[in-house]
Amino acid sequence: MSDTFKAVLLREADKKVTAAIEQVPMADLPDGDVTVRVSYTTLNYKDGMVLNGIGRLVRTYPHIPGVDFSGTVETSDHPDFKPGDKVVLTGWRVGEMHWGGYAELARVKGDWLVKLPDGFGLDDAMAIGTAGFTAMLAVDTLERHGLTKDQGDVLVTGAAGGVGSVATAILSNLGYSVAGSTGRPDQADYLRDLGVSQVIDRAELAEAPSRPLAAERFAGCIDNVAGTTLSNLLTQMKYGSAVAAVGLAGGNDLNTTVLPFLLRGVSILGIDSVMCPKERRLQVWQRIAKELPMRKLHHMIERHTMEDLPELGKAILKGAVRGRTVIEIAGG
Ligand SMILES: NC(=O)c1ccc[n+]([C@@H]2O[C@H](COP(=O)([O-])OP(=O)(O)OC[C@H]3O[C@@H](n4cnc5c(N)ncnc54)[C@H](OP(=O)(O)O)[C@@H]3O)[C@@H](O)[C@H]2O)c1
Structure with a gap:
């Protein structure tokens, strides 16, 4: 198994933030009790801000953006999650204060994860996303x-x-x-x-x-x-x-x-989705499963890869991205 993983890495020099796809050592993953192999991530307005170094949302570089992701638990010290579980993360300042989902691997607190709601694939979860x-x-x-x-x-x-x-x-x-x-x-x-x-x-x-x-x-x-x-x-x-x-x-x-x-x-x-308490999150995800027609969800998505993210980050800030964008990392 490789001791590095692919990610969009932001670096800051002369007060300018630049994004590049890099191989990052696994040893650099932050603290956290669950490591997730990311299947899909997505693009939100805030990701555009982070990718372009706007709004001082990120304080420490190098940084991996991506405010949400879906994937499969690889290792866990959290009682609610075991290897193989399919999970979704939105919010909790992941992708801003903590390394995020624009990567093959993410390490986070298990308390921030929700199990993939019934009726969704991992790609549907990121078509929905934050x-x-x-x-x-x-x-x-x-x-x-x-x-x-x-x-x-x-x-x-x-x-x-x-x-x-x-x-x-x-x-x-x-x-x-x-x-x-x-x-x-x-x-x-x-x-x-x-x-x-x-x-x-x-x-x-x-x-x-x-x-x-x-x-x-x-x-x-x-x-x-x-x-x-x-x-x-x-x-x-x-x-x-x-x-x-x-x-x-x-x-x-x-x-x-x-x-x-x-x-x-x-x-x-x-409306704050970022620090929304877990109980309310679960209730909202259950309502999405009931009230969001999948045909309409599929009609509003475009699919891209990690390599497209720097350009997409510019486009979303110009209001030039329509609907939802699904970024395939490992698929599944
Ligand atoms: N409170 C929360 O928890 C939370 C969570 C997620 C997102 N947000 C915020 O919600 C907003 C939408 O997020 P999003 O991910 O859906 O972004 P988005 O896909 O870029 O949607 C924003 C839309 O606003 C319109 N717009 C863009 N620039 C504008 C301008 N200068 N004046 C007027 N309208 C403009 C465009 O729609 P049209 O082309 O149709 O006009 C654009 O598609 C963002 O501000 C984001 O930061 C907040």
Whole structure:
């Protein structure tokens, strides 16, 4: 057996981060009680940031990115896992603070792993990945707040992206009327196939709002964009509704008045997939298995290899990656 493994390794020199495929000594694997042979990983917006050294998410180099992976346990000192178990990891700052899934091997804490949910292959798990998990978490959080399908249109911003595509497919499958905003009008057919009934031009929501309240339009929202888009859509939320704040693809600021909150009882619900407690994780994965149609999941994926990751990392930051990206490492 080789004493090295292949990985995307990030190095920092002169404050510039560069990515290369390298053979890494097994002895360099970090501490952890479970070693996983990675089958698949994926590409999330945060991976794009890490691959390009943006946002100071990584403090120590050399670093292996990849915020999620699926694979098979190779060795374990954790009571819940044994060699041969199929597992999935999302979150826990893996790929940021800890070495991640852009590698043939990953060593992590067993407490961070979940067993591959029934009904999924290892590749399906990464077609879903952090983005899909977060989409389900956001839908579930809105429903816990009181969202029901008879209340009207639910808006998904950044609809052609990863979180947006999975959120659209789930909402539509649950019977919601989904309005999808996108900056890519050429993706209208793709979005309609996922279940969007109304395609909204991203530019329509991107302007700063001219008034603190506008006509009540949306019964709920999954927002991947933030910035002026979030300021704007807050003025258009229906009485008692909520926005699940998921992303920051359009900036991390928020300028608003309190009037949507005080006069319409609108709420912003924060969505965090990274430190989400294990019990809630398992419940969310079970719901994904029930509510996400596999045909739609398969329609939204593109397949790539580890070698493509540096370029893909640039593309996702430009909003040029559609749906979900599955990266085959060892397959299986
Ligand atoms: N809170 C959490 O736990 C959590 C978990 C996962 C992801 N996130 C965040 O959620 C967001 C989506 O993640 P993702 O992995 O789905 O990324 P993604 O695939 O890149 O999707 C983001 C989408 O936002 C739109 N967009 C991109 N740049 C924009 C801009 N400047 N202005 C307006 N819209 C823009 C694009 O959609 P269109 O082409 O359709 O307009 C793009 O596809 C990211 O900000 C990510 O960091 C948060």
